[in-house]
Amino acid sequence: MTHQHTMTQARLEADRERLNRGRMLISCPDRAGIVAAVSKFLFEYDANIVQSDQYTMDPDGGMFFMRIEFDMAELGERLAQLKKDFAGIAESFEMQWRITRVCDKKRLAIFVSKEDHCLVELLWQWQAGDLDAEIVMVISNHNDMRDYVESFGIPYHHIPVTPDTKAEAERRQIELVEGKADVIILARYMQIISPRFIEVYKNQIINIHHSFLPAFVGGKPYHQAYTRGVKLIGATAHFVTEELDGGPIIEQDVSRVTHSADVNELKRIGRTIERVVLARAVQWHAEDRVLVHQNKTVVFN
Amino acid sequence: MTHQHTMTQARLEADRERLNRGRMLISCPDRAGIVAAVSKFLFEYDANIVQSDQYTMDPDGGMFFMRIEFDMAELGERLAQLKKDFAGIAESFEMQWRITRVCDKKRLAIFVSKEDHCLVELLWQWQAGDLDAEIVMVISNHNDMRDYVESFGIPYHHIPVTPDTKAEAERRQIELVEGKADVIILARYMQIISPRFIEVYKNQIINIHHSFLPAFVGGKPYHQAYTRGVKLIGATAHFVTEELDGGPIIEQDVSRVTHSADVNELKRIGRTIERVVLARAVQWHAEDRVLVHQNKTVVFN
Amino acid sequence: MTHQHTMTQARLEADRERLNRGRMLISCPDRAGIVAAVSKFLFEYDANIVQSDQYTMDPDGGMFFMRIEFDMAELGERLAQLKKDFAGIAESFEMQWRITRVCDKKRLAIFVSKEDHCLVELLWQWQAGDLDAEIVMVISNHNDMRDYVESFGIPYHHIPVTPDTKAEAERRQIELVEGKADVIILARYMQIISPRFIEVYKNQIINIHHSFLPAFVGGKPYHQAYTRGVKLIGATAHFVTEELDGGPIIEQDVSRVTHSADVNELKRIGRTIERVVLARAVQWHAEDRVLVHQNKTVVFN
Amino acid sequence: MTHQHTMTQARLEADRERLNRGRMLISCPDRAGIVAAVSKFLFEYDANIVQSDQYTMDPDGGMFFMRIEFDMAELGERLAQLKKDFAGIAESFEMQWRITRVCDKKRLAIFVSKEDHCLVELLWQWQAGDLDAEIVMVISNHNDMRDYVESFGIPYHHIPVTPDTKAEAERRQIELVEGKADVIILARYMQIISPRFIEVYKNQIINIHHSFLPAFVGGKPYHQAYTRGVKLIGATAHFVTEELDGGPIIEQDVSRVTHSADVNELKRIGRTIERVVLARAVQWHAEDRVLVHQNKTVVFN
Incomplete structure (x- = not known):
């Protein structure tokens, strides 16, 4: 069937390129040092941030939101450890957070x-x-x-x-x-x-x-x-x-x-x-x- | 004063061009023959329709709306008579209507x-x-x-x-x-x-x-x-x-x-x-x- | 097949409503009396204009364009005669024109x-x-x-x-x-x-x-x-x-x-x-x- | 004069709030660790990042762009030192950069x-x-x-x-x-x-x-x-x-x-x-x- 065939090819190709692409989502009370802590953490994992967005709702005592896309070698194998290591940082900043591989689709x-x-x-x-x-x-x-x-x-x-x-x-x-x-x-x-x-x-x-x-x-x-x-x-x-x-x-x-x-x-x-x-x-x-x-x-x- | 000067010139010029431009507004119950009656009336006055818009709300037994811009020689002198003559047509179609000169500004x-x-x-x-x-x-x-x-x-x-x-x-x-x-x-x-x-x-x-x-x-x-x-x-x-x-x-x-x-x-x-x-x-x-x-x-x- | 079925029904219904709906397209050199002539013509055929648009490009010696949708009883049977009768008007105004039934689709x-x-x-x-x-x-x-x-x-x-x-x-x-x-x-x-x-x-x-x-x-x-x-x-x-x-x-x-x-x-x-x-x-x-x-x-x- | 008065008030008020607001602009060849280095640097100055945007043009060997707004106590007094200290980081990443106070208007x-x-x-x-x-x-x-x-x-x-x-x-x-x-x-x-x-x-x-x-x-x-x-x-x-x-x-x-x-x-x-x-x-x-x-x-x- 034409539909499926075309679709599958396009998606497989896109997916192959992104096996090592990860995504990190963070919401937490705003305070100094969040970006520094998160970016230092990713840097130490040799992850390259390819896209990062953040927003602070109401700068005085408000909420901080962040979304990062990063590339990291062998992300599949290292994801579990990455999450485990991040949990400490997350806790100290009272974060709601999630780290996923881009290829694990909704x-x-x-x-x-x-x-x-x-x-x-x-x-x-x-x-x-x-x-x-x-x-x-x-x-x-x-x-x-x-x-x-x-x-x-x-x-x-x-x-x-x-x-x-x-x-x-x-x-x-x-x-x-x-x-x-x-x-x-x-x-x-x-x-x-x-x-x-x-x-x-x-x-x-x-x-x-x-x-x-x-x-x-x-x-x-x-x-x-x-x-x-x-x-x-x-x-x-x-x-x-x-x-x-x-x-x-x-x-x-x-x-x-x-x-x-x-x-x-x-x-x-x-x-x-x-x-x-x-x-x-x-x-x-x-x-x-x-x-x-x-x-x-x-x-x- | 700069403001007034510029404004006055631009407007005077535009107005001169439109001393013979008239506007006709009509609302009435829809029925056949309205456009024919109105356009024949204007034609007999040697008026040239330069713009005309109409709309029938709910074609079955609805309302008819029309706006016409026309040019007519010596509109200023003839406006009163034009209105008087149109009143008969207007009445027969139960129109709400208005005819004005464009140069008589709101x-x-x-x-x-x-x-x-x-x-x-x-x-x-x-x-x-x-x-x-x-x-x-x-x-x-x-x-x-x-x-x-x-x-x-x-x-x-x-x-x-x-x-x-x-x-x-x-x-x-x-x-x-x-x-x-x-x-x-x-x-x-x-x-x-x-x-x-x-x-x-x-x-x-x-x-x-x-x-x-x-x-x-x-x-x-x-x-x-x-x-x-x-x-x-x-x-x-x-x-x-x-x-x-x-x-x-x-x-x-x-x-x-x-x-x-x-x-x-x-x-x-x-x-x-x-x-x-x-x-x-x-x-x-x-x-x-x-x-x-x-x-x-x-x-x- | 679902597609065809749905489509056909919706369209048949719409079409039935419009068997007597006609469309008239006109382009010609602008001059006084066009609208009057056209609307009088349609009125004499007992046609009801349900939509009309016109535009004069460059009012001094320019072009006139018009599109009319009208309802007329037994349009199918009377279309040929309608066209024949309109030809005279069209010629006198040097019109390019077309009259069609809406149900005759492109x-x-x-x-x-x-x-x-x-x-x-x-x-x-x-x-x-x-x-x-x-x-x-x-x-x-x-x-x-x-x-x-x-x-x-x-x-x-x-x-x-x-x-x-x-x-x-x-x-x-x-x-x-x-x-x-x-x-x-x-x-x-x-x-x-x-x-x-x-x-x-x-x-x-x-x-x-x-x-x-x-x-x-x-x-x-x-x-x-x-x-x-x-x-x-x-x-x-x-x-x-x-x-x-x-x-x-x-x-x-x-x-x-x-x-x-x-x-x-x-x-x-x-x-x-x-x-x-x-x-x-x-x-x-x-x-x-x-x-x-x-x-x-x-x-x- | 009314104009000046209104304007001055609104702006003075806005300016007072932002005496300690700074802005950092960076363009440089993309490579891992930029965000980590910059955010760590600001964190060590007790600066709070209130807005941050970044963009990597062509992730494979492309250009990195960043704009940060931050609040920092006594920014006016510390700006010269901040710039001096940042110069080292900037050089190591081959950055084109600028740090300014928001109140120093263009x-x-x-x-x-x-x-x-x-x-x-x-x-x-x-x-x-x-x-x-x-x-x-x-x-x-x-x-x-x-x-x-x-x-x-x-x-x-x-x-x-x-x-x-x-x-x-x-x-x-x-x-x-x-x-x-x-x-x-x-x-x-x-x-x-x-x-x-x-x-x-x-x-x-x-x-x-x-x-x-x-x-x-x-x-x-x-x-x-x-x-x-x-x-x-x-x-x-x-x-x-x-x-x-x-x-x-x-x-x-x-x-x-x-x-x-x-x-x-x-x-x-x-x-x-x-x-x-x-x-x-x-x-x-x-x-x-x-x-x-x-x-x-x-x-x-």
């Missing part, structure tokens, strides 16, 4: 309903080698997209949802993803996710909302936008929390509309914003560029 | 508080010949901008506002503008306008709100935006109605921000959006490009 | 090389019902996309091109499209089209160039952009003329890039601009919104 | 011709406290803006330029700026700068070109844009080199235009892009966010 499960544009976009980006993650399954409450998804060699699970079967459906979903997927993408899934699910996948469920949040929270945002007569419509990718459409925002974008656009035209224009915004958010999360602090994100891109 | 009164950026923008656009209106006065509850405004030859009225004097202050404002200004621009005026004032200047008071409405209605929108962690901030120019920040939207725009922008940085970025958005809205309204229907605008631009 | 042939993103976008837009045209075939100098294209029920023709076989390949292409396709879309086809082909499909071949023309004409525009250090990259959809990348521009857009983007990253970002810009241009051309005058376009949208 | 001389919009913008941004630099003089080949500029307390020098007096005029300009201004801003100055002048102010002369470079190099770019029929117009701020409009680009932006915009309308829309783009570039350069490497810029913002 595994995504994509949830979708009837609207396919966000799913199509993610699959295309993935196949083009632009989405640095594994797509391990697609789960849908409809069966429409099965052929298309399976043509990429990706398993498709049809789990119908009705008010009566909702709890059971979610139980089956969790069963499917648990231990197999690291991140859940709600690609216009249009079903409320239960608190229990959100708890298990904390800051790992990305939803695309079809408005420029916090404008038009809730249902039928394009109808709301039409009624209010806005001159720009937008979309918002955010982590899902218990508060409806209230979680940390990862990315937003807008497009200009005129008085002549009716609700269908708003939807049409909006579809392109939605898929672009979601794809960016997923890509950044896949590359560990998104750090969450309280209800906000720090995005290093 | 007279603006600008209300401002301490933040000067929107006022500076409007004055600069006006002086550059880009704002096709008269600025007949500036009213402020502070005295800070007097010298600057008066250097353009524009009267400046300082009317302090306190909770106690608010009613009296507004009485003086109305006294100043009534019969002298056609449009009120709230260029970051930051005071609530009373229902009575709004009634007198219906769809003629333009406010700039420093958020992408309907997100962040009310006070301190940049603080609200910071707290919510949005990735774009915006501004909205709208007609003032009794509902706070709820009137018909004329124009909106946004600018990208990152996690690293604190409230002051949001304000700084926002100032440029605010002044550009307000200037566009005022310019369009000055050129009769904005038609209001219920709580929405039709903008022909 | 037939597109898409040419593609190895890069698939523009093709994928057009197919997705078409399937979503957003591209109001028929896609009658895909022609490629590679065989890679056959399965994907055929899964939509669209014929796929593999015509390899080498320096030696170029003339013969083009002969076969013309044979395939002539009489079957109205418009040729070069969706990153990357081969020069011969003057003879361009002559046959005058202003009917749309190319997507991967730069913000006229910057970076010719080959490897992303390399050129990287070398020049631009802060925005873009894409341009234009009609193909004999002058390389010099034809009338239909649509352009740009995206912000930073110093940290290497050529591959520019390409990645650029792919999304390219496909969005091409899709817009094709859609507008499909809906007869693009009029060409000399080397420029008038786009009514 | 001194700008603004060159302007008749078009005032860029000058007005810079003065407004400066007065609003958004431009972190001193404006030490304005030089113009016209006298029109004297009153306006002097109302801000800024010296205005009128140096007429004719083909005959060009050399002498430039001699006088250099006399005025040498030793008094660090940076020259060509705010639509519209005169070619001599190679000698460029040599003295290498990478310290910022020009605003009124097109999206490299499209429309040279004169009358809006006419060129109109003739080519582009759908976006832009502006470019760049450092001046001997190659006309060919120097390193700092910032660019664009705005959408339609077929209906004539050259005057393009100019009008363009003025707002020009002033916003120039103001951003000047601000970033004032804050040492722009590093030049060969013919490209690294912009940390």
Whole structure:
């Protein structure tokens, strides 16, 4: 099958180049000496920092965030020791931290309903080698997209949802993803996710909302936008929390509309914003560029 | 004074070219034959249509909106007769309508508080010949901008506002503008306008709100935006109605921000959006490009 | 097959609503009375104008352009007579003109090389019902996309091109499209089209160039952009003329890039601009919104 | 005078907060250990890094760029020693470097011709406290803006330029700026700068070109844009080199235009892009966010 073939080649090549590329993520209370300690540590491991971003939220007594990409010979073999050695530094600075190999990709499960544009976009980006993650399954409450998804060699699970079967459906979903997927993408899934699910996948469920949040929270945002007569419509990718459409925002974008656009035209224009915004958010999360602090994100891109 | 001189020349020249340019605005229930009737009428007057825009809201039994610019010899002398003759057509189609000469400019009164950026923008656009209106006065509850405004030859009225004097202050404002200004621009005026004032200047008071409405209605929108962690901030120019920040939207725009922008940085970025958005809205309204229907605008631009 | 099914339903429904919707396109030397004559003509046919756009290029002795959408009972049966009757008016105003039924869609042939993103976008837009045209075939100098294209029920023709076989390949292409396709879309086809082909499909071949023309004409525009250090990259959809990348521009857009983007990253970002810009241009051309005058376009949208 | 008063207050306040804020700029061949050495050095001085950006151009044997903002007690008294101590590290890494106090602001001389919009913008941004630099003089080949500029307390020098007096005029300009201004801003100055002048102010002369470079190099770019029929117009701020409009680009932006915009309308829309783009570039350069490497810029913002 053409799709799989092309995709696999592009990705294998990219991956080979990055077997020794590592990533370090740090959040901690700000204080002097963090950068010095971390960079000295990496230097002593002969690691070369190829990219480094940092941000201090509220310099007086605030939070410090850092993301480093580094190259280090034989990273695979030395990763466990690297982590062990870093734990001491991390403790002394009260860090939340993670060190990973870039080639250990996040595994995504994509949830979708009837609207396919966000799913199509993610699959295309993935196949083009632009989405640095594994797509391990697609789960849908409809069966429409099965052929298309399976043509990429990706398993498709049809789990119908009705008010009566909702709890059971979610139980089956969790069963499917648990231990197999690291991140859940709600690609216009249009079903409320239960608190229990959100708890298990904390800051790992990305939803695309079809408005420029916090404008038009809730249902039928394009109808709301039409009624209010806005001159720009937008979309918002955010982590899902218990508060409806209230979680940390990862990315937003807008497009200009005129008085002549009716609700269908708003939807049409909006579809392109939605898929672009979601794809960016997923890509950044896949590359560990998104750090969450309280209800906000720090995005290093 | 340099400012006045340059401004006057540019505007006089532009005006001379347009002594015979007219504008026709129409709103009415949609039905067949409107365009035919109107264009035949203008043709019989030897008027040449140089620009025409129309829009039908909801083609089945909806509303029809039209804006025409035309050139007609001796428009000044013939305008009264033109209007009289058009009244019959207008009545038969139940039109709301207006025919004006382009050289009869709208007279603006600008209300401002301490933040000067929107006022500076409007004055600069006006002086550059880009704002096709008269600025007949500036009213402020502070005295800070007097010298600057008066250097353009524009009267400046300082009317302090306190909770106690608010009613009296507004009485003086109305006294100043009534019969002298056609449009009120709230260029970051930051005071609530009373229902009575709004009634007198219906769809003629333009406010700039420093958020992408309907997100962040009310006070301190940049603080609200910071707290919510949005990735774009915006501004909205709208007609003032009794509902706070709820009137018909004329124009909106946004600018990208990152996690690293604190409230002051949001304000700084926002100032440029605010002044550009307000200037566009005022310019369009000055050129009769904005038609209001219920709580929405039709903008022909 | 899912794709075809969904697509067909959405389109059939939209089409049924528009059996009596017509479109009129006019270009002619500007003079008084055009709008009056045209609108009176349509009124006498009991046609209801649902959308009308006009533009006068250079009001003193310039060109007049108009696009009208109208509803008219039994348009199918009456179209021939309508055209016949309009010919007289058209002649008296020296018009270039066309009247069509909206349901008589343009037939597109898409040419593609190895890069698939523009093709994928057009197919997705078409399937979503957003591209109001028929896609009658895909022609490629590679065989890679056959399965994907055929899964939509669209014929796929593999015509390899080498320096030696170029003339013969083009002969076969013309044979395939002539009489079957109205418009040729070069969706990153990357081969020069011969003057003879361009002559046959005058202003009917749309190319997507991967730069913000006229910057970076010719080959490897992303390399050129990287070398020049631009802060925005873009894409341009234009009609193909004999002058390389010099034809009338239909649509352009740009995206912000930073110093940290290497050529591959520019390409990645650029792919999304390219496909969005091409899709817009094709859609507008499909809906007869693009009029060409000399080397420029008038786009009514 | 109102202007000066407001401006001085806002700036004094901001400055007081930053007496101990320093900035370090580094460019050098990339190799392991740079960040470790620099951050250890600052840590040993008890400096707290509040912002740090770095970029490695071409990771294999490429260039390393870094910008750090740090707070350090008694920076004023200790700066000389800090520099002396850093020289050793700098030498071992072959760095080009600079350490400055943030309160030691760049001194700008603004060159302007008749078009005032860029000058007005810079003065407004400066007065609003958004431009972190001193404006030490304005030089113009016209006298029109004297009153306006002097109302801000800024010296205005009128140096007429004719083909005959060009050399002498430039001699006088250099006399005025040498030793008094660090940076020259060509705010639509519209005169070619001599190679000698460029040599003295290498990478310290910022020009605003009124097109999206490299499209429309040279004169009358809006006419060129109109003739080519582009759908976006832009502006470019760049450092001046001997190659006309060919120097390193700092910032660019664009705005959408339609077929209906004539050259005057393009100019009008363009003025707002020009002033916003120039103001951003000047601000970033004032804050040492722009590093030049060969013919490209690294912009940390």
